[in-house]
Amino acid sequence: MTMDKSFDAADAEARIAAEWERRNAFAAGANARRSETFTVMIPPPNVTGSLHIGHALNNTLQDILVRWHRMRGFDTLWQPGQDHAGIATQMVVERRMAERGEPGRREIGRDAFTAKIWDWKRESGDTIINQLKRLGASADWSRNAFTMSGAPGAPAGEEGNFHDAVIRVFVDLYNKGIIYRGKRLVNWDPHFETAISDLEVENREVPGHMWHFKYPLAGGETYEYVERDEDGRVTLRETRDYISIATTRPETMLGDGAVAVHPSDARYAPIVGKLVEIPVGPKEHRRLIPIITDEYPDPDFGSGAVKITGAHDFNDYGVAMRNGIPLYALMDGKGAMRADGLSYADSAAIASRAAAGEDVGDVTAVNLVPDDLRGLDRFDARKRVIDAITAEGLAVTYLHREIEPETGAEHLERRPVIDAKPIMQPFGDRSGVVIEPMLTDQWFVDTKRIVEPALEAVRSGRTEILPEQHKKVYFNWLENIEPWTISRQLWWGHQIPVWYGPSQKDGSFDYSETVQFCAATEQDVMNLAQAHYGDQVSIGFWDEGGTKHDPNSVVVELHRDPDVLDTWFSSGLWPIGTLGWPKKTPELERYFPTDVLVTGFDIIFFWVARMMMMQLEVVGDVPFRTVYVHGLVRDEKGAKMSKSKGNVIDPLTLVDAYGADALRFTLTSMAAMGRDPKLGPKHVEVNRNFVTKIWNATRFAEMNGVRGGGVRPQPSHTVNRWIIGETARILMAVDEALAAYRFNDAATGLYAFVWGKVCDWYVEFAKPLFDGDHAEETRATMGWVLDQCFAMLHPIMPFVTEELWALTGDRDRMLVHGDWPELGADMIDAEADRQMNWVIALIEGVRSARAQMGVPAGAKLDLVVTEADAAARAALAANGPLIERLARVNPAADGVAGKGMIAVSVQGASFALPIGDVIDVAAETARLQKAEAKLRKDADGLSKRLSNPKFVENADAEVIEETTGKLAALEDDIARLQAALAQLAAM
Incomplete structure (x- = not known):
């Protein structure tokens, strides 16, 4: 079959993917020729998800490892699947029901609603799976798992064990006392009316306000307030009958349990232990709360005094727990001020007794929201609280002076102190509403009881985390772990048993x-x-x-219990749940523990650490032996991608434009350990050109009678012996890089070898050999070398290599099941290696000199040998025609350097090129001087930047390193230009 002039990625990718699937090429154990297993668990994407650039990087790296091991004969399993994504899926289906004008979930009931979700899943739930297939992911799709498989109400086709596994673990941990129900502060989404995890909270900087209010001392008591500067000098002394606080959420003042100051804050020492009045609510029922000391308040921030509302702020919750301060809930699940519970008068009376130190028991029914605020939205209540306090004269004020322009009259007015400034506010990443810390009854895992084995496993090396710096994240979270909230107030999920x-x-x-x-x-x-x-x-x-x-x-x-389990709880059992546990399945026995988890840094503690804890607690073993943490794909300027910035890159758009192989190769070449890839379309376009280069080189080979599929030849010609050695050398480098998860080194090494050594040098060297005594061995060698290139590139670029494999030989199997090359250092021919590298160095030296001096491309120069040792003369004699053709020179002849010549040196030899008659020396000198001046200006700019202490102090280490590298490259270019100018001056 004659190859087409170009590779049609769109046609080939779809056709090849269909053939892989038809042959079940990715099945567990496919192509296994050895007893060792290799198992990778896909981080399950949300069933509602679609492919983003992070997925593309993550799955490309997994696929490289899997294809590499599969070709080496390992019994491989890449286990795919999806997470049921409780909140996201429920939101999608409820939105669809609303768009169709259907009754809401509460009207139709739980069973009918979950049935609608299963219907949606059947219609749309495989979107991301199909997109991963377009990327070339070679997971065992026949084993595609789902974290809700086997749940009650699951339709035909959704049978499975995962629900049984989740419920069994819950029951077991409950019976051990590790799972319990309790009241704690959680992130609460008022839109979905459920607790959410920290990962589902998006902190945004928004315009905000800080209000300053007075809390009067009980009984009109006063104290001397004294402020001092850093040297201890008094800057303010006055008598006060209040303590002031600052807050961004005045509506939560209704639930204050105390005012806290730092133990070292001398300003408030006289009033610690005294009571102050909360300045809001009906006057006849104003509550008194104590002034306490705690390490939390910062004496240098604001007034140094902090109101403690333990039921509505995470920091306040900690203070309240340490000091026995009651927790008063103010809001309902929709984020409105409570309208239930006791009357305000009764509630205030109970709270006052509690503030006086009396044990009042459970305060769940206490509702400290005044009658006129009950049922109001929290933000509407905020406005009313601010207005009421200000009207009563309890807002901290400043004296505002204003002069009338016409009359010059002076007006003095007291105005409230309100600091307008940006604040960080938590939003639900799916609902988009402001998250409210809420004190609710939830189910928890007592993580302190199961955390130690997970810590020990990484400390001892049973599980390795790469890069090394991510161990700190893992240890820091687990060593300071809090109880894990595992309940969600949803209908889609594993209902709590x-x-x-x-x-x-x-x-x-x-x-x-x-x-x-x-x-x-x-x-x-x-x-x-x-x-x-x-x-x-x-x-x-x-x-x-x-x-x-x-x-x-x-x-x-x-x-x-109507609640369901957090999806992180069920996905925490992903490794064993997908392999059939709690049954002792053959897959569980064979493929667990798994080998590698490839994941992003953002879920080290949310998912990785929890899987470690869960598997060690449930089955007594680590879930994976290695965790490889890749970077975050950024835009080409290094900025984080976000929809608001408009810099999000759709991987499928890049696949449509340039092909999956080009995108995969680009991501791999950028996947340096510990670095964030910077991606732009131009990078993918460059690697699309790499695909084209391989295609064209193979087409050239075909046109010269080259076929693949043969055994390794034993050639006699130096060029053929050299390229076989180079092939062995790159294979060893690729194997070493992939074993160490240095994906970028594998990709860039293959790029340099395939493009530079094979498609450029070897193809050029081989051209004259096709017509001589070494024609057949050259055809055999080129066919064999291309086969090795296809095999080594296949894990990174599976489509084009599979296509070329099929077109260039009579194969008994697809490349996906081809043999990974096994080549060693013994295949490197030292003499051929030395000789051809010498030839390449000479040709490159001549080409560089010609280009630098502006020698016309068509001009053929004399090559004057001014000095050469025996090895150099032997290489010159054996490869003269190659050098003459590729360097555009006449046959070498001995001579001496003279006027109008430039020097070229290689190991063991020096040459001179007469160029005085073919260039305008003055014009070239002017050109190079102009180029040097521009480079020097650029270098000076970078040098000044690096010598600026502010730049070095504030810039990221990666930016500093990149700038340093650019400066070094410029300095190298300047040195070369100076050397060229020196040679021109000598002419």
């Missing part, structure tokens, strides 16, 4: 106080409940649409 029944009091049932029953099935729950209540009681399950509980009935109605 806990049922509640009434407590028993005096022969009746009290449904206001409950007993928990945790089990994997309803039958197991009934058995637990029967054992608890006794045989005389009938056990049933409460239907939310049915009758209310009857406390005098002999039928106990159990109701299930």
